[in-house]
Each structure stands twice: as structure tokens, then as C-alpha cells.
Amino acid sequence: MIQLHNVFLAYQKDATALNGINLRIEKGEFVFLTGPSGAGKTTLLRLLYGALTPTRGQVLIDGQNVSRMTPSQIPFLRRSVGVVFQDFKLLPNRTVFENVSITLEVLGWGRADIGKKVMHVLKQMGMESKIAMTPQRLSGGEQQRVALARALVNDPKILVADEPTGNLDDANKNQILNIFKEANVRGTTVVVATHDRRLIDNCHKRLVTLSKGEIVEQVEKESTPGESA
């Protein structure tokens, strides 16, 4: 579970990016964060994977206060949170396989287990025929699927995505969205920051709107016929 209690974040004095955020995201939820440019979406996401600590207030991940984590505890947090960015952040000189396997190498997995797990996840993403390619030979949608494979390969408890469909066409957007939904059905808590109204409207998930560092609106998940999660 993710809890933010009265969280303030100032990058500089007199430049407050988050202004008293209270938010609770249950285990297994799927939440969209939206709001105008500069509203604080990226800042809020960065708090969830320990890239920032709040200036004031508390961020708790499974009851653990992120601000009180020692430097040696932060890697444990990062293990349980997979992160996806709009610009993919893939390693340009590594193959698709290597870009994904790196997550498990860092965690100390053995070679055989890495091979099996990476292939399994790349197959799920429909990328098994491209394992030996480097990212520049892939389309934007394919690069994003590799970035998602990298984020999901160790079955993180939480998946955080910042404008993950920003540069993609509709077909690729749907593919990425389905991968999020499948991860969510498998139990991963998903938090996606996006401006993409179509993505939000097609999904019927909980929607949190930020403006000027504050939560200004929350719409609970709508249930749709035939949808179980």
C-alpha cells in the first residue's frame, strides 16, 4: 500500500512542487494521475521510487517511511518498484535481452534463471524475435515494450509510469495499456501519470487530478460490464 501524508516537496525555496498531498493507494489498485504541465505528477511519482524525499510529510510504501530509509535500504525499495518513462531510457549499446536482463543481474540472479525469466517476459511483450537487436533498430512502441519488460521482469509490487504512451500511436498505446492491465491483474499496483485523455477515458480506473501541487479532484474507478479488475 502507498500512503502520502501531508506531503510537501520544494525543489528550491519558494518553488513548491507539491503542496500538502494526502493520497492512499491500496495494494493492487490501478490509478491514473493527471493534470496540467507543471502540476507535480512527475514529482509525486519520483517520491514513490525514492528518487526524491519529501521536504515535509511522509511517504509510506508498505508501511515503510521512505524518508527514514538508510542509503542501504533504498535499493530494496527500488526492487519493489518498476519504473517506466516516456523516453524509455534504454541502454543504447545493449541488446533488447541485455536491457531487460540487467534488472535481474543487479539483483544477483543466476544466468540460467535470468535467461528463462527474460525470455518469458519478452515473449509476453511479443518481443522474442528482437532479443538481439539494439534499441535504435526498434520502433517507439517496441522500445516502450522493452522498457516495460525491464520494469516488470522481477515482478515488482508497484509499477510507476510517467507519460508511458506520450509518443506512441493508438495501436501501440493500446498494446502498452494492455500490458499495464495484465500486470495489474497479476497483482501489481499500477500508478500512471498521463495527459492522455483517451487512455484515461478508455480505462475506467481511479483518476487523481493534480493542479499546482495539490489534488484538486478524485474520481473513483467506474465499473464496466464484463470487467472484473
Ligand SMILES: Nc1ncnc2c1ncn2[C@@H]1O[C@H](COP(=O)(O)OP(=O)(O)OP(=O)(O)O)[C@@H](O)[C@H]1O
Ligand atoms: N529538478 C527541478 N528543479 C526545480 N524545479 C523543478 C524540478 N523539477 C520540476 N520542477 C518544478 O516543479 C513543478 C512540478 O513539476 P513536475 O515535473 O512534477 O510536473 P508535471 O505535472 O510532471 O509536468 P509535465 O506534465 O509537464 O511533465 C514545476 O513547476 C516544475 O517547474
